[in-house]
Amino acid sequence: MRFWDLLPxxxxxxxxxxxxxxxxxxxxxxxxxxxxxxxxxTYEAMTDLLSTGQKSLPNYTCGRRNKLVAVLEGAxxxxxxxxxxxxxxxxxxxxxxxxxxxxxxNTSMEGVYLDEEGNVLADFDIVNFVAFPNQxxxxxxxxxxxxxxxxxxKFTIDQKAIRWSKGFNQTLPHSRCTESCxxxxxxxxxxxxxxxxxxxxxxxxxxxxxxxxxxxxxSCPEDQHPNKDRGQCIPKTIIFxxxxxxxxxxxxxxxxxxxxxxACVFGIFIKYHETPVVKANNLNLTYxxxxxxxxxxxxxxxxIGQPQKVTCLLRQTVFSVIFSxxxxxxxxxxxxxxxxxxxxRPGSRMRKWLGKSLANFIVxxxxxxxxxxxxxxxxxxxPFPDSDMHSQPGYxxxxxxxxxxxxxxxxxxxxxxxxxxxxxxxxxxxxxxxAFNEAKLITFxxxxxxxxxVSFVPAYLSTxxxxxxxxxxxxxxxxxxxxxxxxFMPKCYIIVLRPDLNTKEHLIIxxxxxxxxxx
Numbered sequence: 001m002r003f004w005d006l007l008p009x010x011x012x013x014x015x016x017x018x019x020x021x022x023x024x025x026x027x028x029x030x031x032x033x034x035x036x037x038x039x040x041x042t043y044e045a046m047t048d049l050l051s052t053g054q055k056s057l058p059n060y061t062c063g064r065r066n067k068l069v070a071v072l073e074g075a076x077x078x079x080x081x082x083x084x085x086x087x088x089x090x091x092x093x094x095x096x097x098x099x100x101x102x103x104x105x106n107t108s109m110e111g112v113y114l115d116e117e118g119n120v121l122a123d124f125d126i127v128n129f130v131a132f133p134n135q136x137x138x139x140x141x142x143x144x145x146x147x148x149x150x151x152x153x154k155f156t157i158d159q160k161a162i163r164w165s166k167g168f169n170q171t172l173p174h175s176r177c178t179e180s181c182x183x184x185x186x187x188x189x190x191x192x193x194x195x196x197x198x199x200x201x202x203x204x205x206x207x208x209x210x211x212x213x214x215x216x217x218x219s220c221p222e223d224q225h226p227n228k229d230r231g232q233c234i235p236k237t238i239i240f241x242x243x244x245x246x247x248x249x250x251x252x253x254x255x256x257x258x259x260x261x262x263a264c265v266f267g268i269f270i271k272y273h274e275t276p277v278v279k280a281n282n283l284n285l286t287y288x289x290x291x292x293x294x295x296x297x298x299x300x301x302x303x304i305g306q307p308q309k310v311t312c313l314l315r316q317t318v319f320s321v322i323f324s325x326x327x328x329x330x331x332x333x334x335x336x337x338x339x340x341x342x343x344x345r346p347g348s349r350m351r352k353w354l355g356k357s358l359a360n361f362i363v364x365x366x367x368x369x370x371x372x373x374x375x376x377x378x379x380x381x382x383p384f385p386d387s388d389m390h391s392q393p394g395y396x397x398x399x400x401x402x403x404x405x406x407x408x409x410x411x412x413x414x415x416x417x418x419x420x421x422x423x424x425x426x427x428x429x430x431x432x433x434x435a436f437n438e439a440k441l442i443t444f445x446x447x448x449x450x451x452x453x454v455s456f457v458p459a460y461l462s463t464x465x466x467x468x469x470x471x472x473x474x475x476x477x478x479x480x481x482x483x484x485x486x487x488f489m490p491k492c493y494i495i496v497l498r499p500d501l502n503t504k505e506h507l508i509i510x511x512x513x514x515x516x517x518x519x
Contacts, residue, residue: 006032009072028069035079042079046071046086070095180212184230187213203230206393225394236389240306240398241466241473248304251473258481259297265488266290272495285333285359290488292326296480300473312383312400317374319476320411321367324418326483327449328366331422332359334442338429370414377407388465397465416453422446445486452479 013028033045049068070093073083080094087094181187181200186209188199203209207217208226220226220233227234242248269286272278278286299322302315336359386401402408423446429439456475463471 037079039079039082042083043086046083050086050090068092181209181214182212183208183210183214184226185209185214186217187215208233222389223396236394236396238396238398239392239466241304241469243305247466247470251304251470251477252301254477255297255300255473258477258484259294262290262294262297262484265484265492266294268492268495275495277491277494282333282336282359285329285336285363288363289326289329289333289483292322292329293480293484295322296326296476300476303469303473303476307385307398307400309385312385313378315400316383316402316408316411317378320374320415321370323415323476323479324370325363325367326480327415327418327422328363330442330446330483330487331366331418331425332362334422334426334429334439335359335362337439337442338425366418370411373407373411373414377404377411380404381407391464395465399465399469412453416450419446419450419453423450441487441490445483448482448486449479452482 009030013030016023017027031049033041033048035041035045049071068090071083071087072095073080084094181198185200185202188201190197190199203217203226205219206225207219208230209217210231217230223236224233225236226232241251243252266287269278269283269290273283296319299315299319302311302318305311339358381404383400383403386399388397388399391397423443426439426442426446452475456471459471459475460468
């Protein structure tokens with residue numbers, strides 16, 4: 001670009017700055033660069049223009065306070081498209097004037113002619129050179145410099161002056177291979193074909209596109225997901241195991257039903273506490289076991305509903321301690337049966353172990369270990385409310401984060417250890433004489449208990465979201481009902497429906513027969 005080609009531009013800047021009505025309190029300035037139609041020099045000039053500081057560091061806003069408003073350039077189409085790529089990042093207008101070698105003038109002259117004083121001898125248009133992402137270009141008239149006008153209106157750039165070329169519809173050129181990529185799709189350039197030939201591929205992996213012929217898809221925020229057409233992000237649905245949904249209602253019904261059943265059994269044993277069947281079952285341990293089973297059924301309700309800080313802290317620890325008391329009570333009943341049989345032998349030293357002290361010691365010592373585990377758990381990494389936004393597309397799962405997964409499995413493993421010991425002792429004592437086959441009932445109940453909890457681990461690990469919580473609630477209810485049904489239902493049957501078997505004479509006859517069989 002020759003120097004005199006820039007004179008109309010300099011004249012327009014001078015006229016604007018001299019007129020206080022056009023841009024009050026604002027002065028226009030300019031920087032002129034010569035790039036010799038060289039790409040490297042062009043990039044150096046653009047870097048300096050985009051840098052507001054003393055050095056060529058784009059985005060570093062320290063030093064100069066000048067603001068770049070527009071870029072007027074006269075490069076060829078290739079360099080102009082490269083300049084457009086840099087300016088598009090900063091949303092800066094790019095103007096392409098009509099030079100001597102251009103043929104976009106209103107007159108038939110080949111270029112702009114000036115007189116000896118630098119006045120323009122011919123009119124010419126000011127054109128914006130538009131570069132599109134697919135490397136196509138368009139030239140749009142945005143203003144003009146008219147020689148015949150007065151100095152005040154000689155230079156014109158405004159919206160009304162914009163004139164699109166004939167046949168141009170002001171939209172991005174369409175692909176020659178497809179009409180256009182609709183919102184929700186992204187352009188895919190075919191290898192070995194021109195850039196203007198592309199296919200359309202749907203946005204994937206939680207991304208969307210909101211405009212036609214998008215070059216790339218954008219990701220939705222964590223709490224949102226694409227709609228069916230992948231054209232916009234919509235809020236994810238919040239889910240948790242609720243009291244109002246069918247699954248939650250069923251689990252609550254069974255929890256309350258089993259709790260009521262346990263209370264009825266409790267009432268039967270209290271009412272008939274003087275009968276031989278009840279007396280033969282160590283009332284203290286029986287009441288402790290029934291109370292722990294009642295609380296275990298009720299503790300399952302802590303797992304249902306929207307997770308809160310208090311419920312997350314309590315539900316695993318309360319459940320673990322209550323179940324440990326229940327299982328240790330069963331263990332104490334089993335050991336009591338074994339000790340009672342051994343004490344009946346002549347000269348046996350096991351008589352001193354008979355009584356409440358042994359049973360209480362077993363329950364207390366076994367339960368206090370679980371209390372210690374839960375205390376450490378709450379101390380180092382307690383459970384807390386959490387949300388899972390990635391396991392199920394389109395959903396936010398509200399759940400309790402267990403904090404320390406290791407401590408969760410330690411507490412669960414200790415409870416299973418107690419159950420295994422109780423099952424082993426009861427199995428070994430199943431043929432010992434005992435009133436109404438207490439050892440056999442305990443053996444079967446612990447077999448059911450262990451089977452349920454062994455099945456729990458793979459089921460717990462293979463489910464997601466609210467169904468993981470439902471699996472644990474079902475396991476609590478099933479294992480607790482296994483203990484209640486196997487240990488107490490046969491005794492309630494005898495107490496309520498067969499009172500003829502619930503007599504002292506029948507108990508003595510049964511004990512004698514069992515003793516003879518053992519001998």
